[in-house]
Each structure stands twice: as structure tokens, then as C-alpha cells.
Amino acid sequence: MNCKQFNTIPLEDVLLSLGHLPTKQNEKEAWYLNPFASESQASFKINKNLNYWYLHSEGIGGNNVAFMKKYLNESVSEVLLWAENQNFSSFHQQNISSSKLxxxxxxxxxxxxxxxxxxxxxxxxxxxxxxxxxxxxxxxxxxxxxxxxxxxxxxxxxxxxxxxxxxxxxxxGKKDISTIKNNSNSVRIFEGFFDFLSFKNLENKLEKEPSDYLILNSVSMIHNIKNSLGKYEKVELYFDNDEAGNRAVEIINNEIQNSKDCRAFYSKFKDLNEYLNQQINEIENQYKPRFKR
Structure with a gap:
């Protein structure tokens, strides 16, 4: 990955990989708490159309490379090495510029x-x-x-x-959450739809009754759902086991008293889909025919 390629990655995705979520956003911009220092009010802004950031508290800004140079306190070559290890290249396989998403x-x-x-x-x-x-x-x-x-x-x-x-x-089209309603008094929340599909595979095994389901489609959408959770008696959270997932759980737990972090049974895995893959692979291996020489 070179500088031009890295600078086309949405800075929101870069921040998400580091565990930073916006405090507010709209179609044109997103605001974050200062990623470089502690603060109580958001002063870090992303212009989504330009994919540029500006830190009002320090009067500085720039592109993705400039951000990661400051964040890591490293050279450009070290920044690009870091970016390669994040597998951001998966966003470019269909030759669609991520800056245009x-x-x-x-x-x-x-x-x-x-x-x-x-x-x-x-x-x-x-x-x-x-x-x-x-x-x-x-x-x-x-x-x-x-x-x-x-x-x-x-x-x-x-x-x-x-x-x-x-x-x-x-x-x-427009980025948004996905809601699947069953007129339930409980709701289960997932980061992405593969986690939701994985849970549906496991639902009977986990002895879970169907509920309403809410899929964020990006953990950055979490601020769009907080006001809709108060009507539920039970809120179950099935986020990824990473910094962004931890932060998402913290945000909802601070807002909703009846929310529950349900990641314990897949705590050794990145997410629900990885856990499901491991469970099915173990079952398949048990029933593979064993031939004697």
C-alpha cells in the first residue's frame, strides 16, 4: 500500500480500527473526542467528502497519512506498514475508490x-x-x-x-442500521449482518427465544440507536471482542440500565462468526471418516 491508496481509505474506518467512535455525525461530517489527548468535548472533525480531518483544539489537520504519523509518532514507511497489517486493502478489491463511498x-x-x-x-x-x-x-x-x-x-x-x-x-445508498422486528420486548444488537446471521444459526443451541434484532452495519452508527432502546425490557449486546466493541458496550451500558454484554461465550474469538466457524469445524472433524492403513 502506498500513500495515495491509504489516503483513499475512509478516515472513519481508520479511527474505528483504533477504537474511536464519533460523538455525533451527519452525511457530511463526523466529530470525535481528540484521539491524541484526553478532552471532554469533541474538537476533532472529519470532512467525509474530502476525507480530511481537522483538530480545532490544536489548529492542525490533514489526510490519513498525516493523522497516523501523529498518532503513531512514526515515519511514513512505518505508517504504511501499519496500514498493510490492518487489511484495509479489502475495501479496494472491486476497484471502487473508498473515498467515494x-x-x-x-x-x-x-x-x-x-x-x-x-x-x-x-x-x-x-x-x-x-x-x-x-x-x-x-x-x-x-x-x-x-x-x-x-x-x-x-x-x-x-x-x-x-x-x-x-x-x-x-x-x-444511504448508510443506516437494519431493524428486524418480531414485536418483542427484548432486542439483540449486532455490529454487522454476518454476526446476526451467525447468531440465527446458534439461536436454538443457545436456547434463545426470537426477539427484535438491530444490526448497526457499522459500529459508528451506535449513536443513532440510543434513543430507541428505552422501550425494551432487555437489551443484549453481541459486539466484536476489540477496542471498538468494548467502547460500544460501554456507550450503551452508560445509557441503558437493562443492557447486557453477551460476549462471554465467544470471548476467545474476534466475533460471533469466527466462533460459529470454529464450532462447525469441530463438529465436522468429529464425523470425518477415519481410514486405517
Missing amino acids: ENLSKNYEIINVKEIQHPALLEYLKERKVEKQTEFLHEIHYRMNDKNYFGIGFKNDSCGYEIRNKYSKICL
Whole structure:
């Protein structure tokens, strides 16, 4: 990865990988507490269209490289090495500039929405161990920058789609949460839809009754849901076991008295999907035929 490539990564994703969440945001900008020092009121702003940051408390700003140089107190080469290790390159596999993700609604066309049939998508779901949960998903064919693409689509509450395949992770349309309602007095909250699908696979094993489900589609959307949780008697949290997940749990626990961190049973794994993969692999290995020489 070079400087130009790293600077096209949304700075929100960079901050998220470091465990920083916005205190407020809209379609054009996001505000954070100072990532470089302690403060009580947010003074760090991101311009989403330009993908530039500005720290009002110090009067400085710049691009991703400038941010990480200051954050790590390292050289450009060390910053790029750090970026390579974060696997940000997965956002570029379909040759879509990540700096344009906020504006995708202006330059894409959805060609077809149907049940998942493409062998590559079915195989990808099988690899993630969620091939039985296709009722929540669509196969989306779309055109962008004069090229045709396809992927697994998970619809959000603003009629946008989270798009995933083996090589791509983008959102078509407005970024938003996804809500699945069952008229329940409890709700389960997940960071991404693969965690939700993984939980649906495990629901019976965990002896859990169906509830309402809320999928953030990005942990940065957590501030959009706090006001909607008060109506529930029980709020269960199934976030990732990382800094961003820890911070998300802390934010909700500070706002909602009846919330519960439910990560204990997969505490040794990055997330629910990784846990599910390990469980299924163990079962499959138990039943593999053993041949004697």
C-alpha cells in the first residue's frame, strides 16, 4: 500500500480500527473526542467528502497519512506498514475508490435484486457458515463507473444495501442500521449482518427465544440507536471482542440500565462468526471418516 491508496481509505474506518467512535455525525461530517489527548468535548472533525480531518483544539489537520504519523509518532514507511497489517486493502478489491463511498447513491445503478443463486455467492456464504440464512439476504447486481458487479445484499432501514462478497465490502445508498422486528420486548444488537446471521444459526443451541434484532452495519452508527432502546425490557449486546466493541458496550451500558454484554461465550474469538466457524469445524472433524492403513 502506498500513500495515495491509504489516503483513499475512509478516515472513519481508520479511527474505528483504533477504537474511536464519533460523538455525533451527519452525511457530511463526523466529530470525535481528540484521539491524541484526553478532552471532554469533541474538537476533532472529519470532512467525509474530502476525507480530511481537522483538530480545532490544536489548529492542525490533514489526510490519513498525516493523522497516523501523529498518532503513531512514526515515519511514513512505518505508517504504511501499519496500514498493510490492518487489511484495509479489502475495501479496494472491486476497484471502487473508498473515498467515494459516501457518494455512491449518485453514481451507481441497481440492475437486479433476486434470491441468491450465483455459485460464487453461495460458496462465500458456505465458507462463512451461514448458508442456511439466505431468507435475510438478496443477490444484488449493480453497475458503477461503467462496470458491472454483484454481491450479497443486506437491506437497511433507509433502503440501502450492505454489499458483501469475497472481495468487496461497500454500502449502496444511504448508510443506516437494519431493524428486524418480531414485536418483542427484548432486542439483540449486532455490529454487522454476518454476526446476526451467525447468531440465527446458534439461536436454538443457545436456547434463545426470537426477539427484535438491530444490526448497526457499522459500529459508528451506535449513536443513532440510543434513543430507541428505552422501550425494551432487555437489551443484549453481541459486539466484536476489540477496542471498538468494548467502547460500544460501554456507550450503551452508560445509557441503558437493562443492557447486557453477551460476549462471554465467544470471548476467545474476534466475533460471533469466527466462533460459529470454529464450532462447525469441530463438529465436522468429529464425523470425518477415519481410514486405517
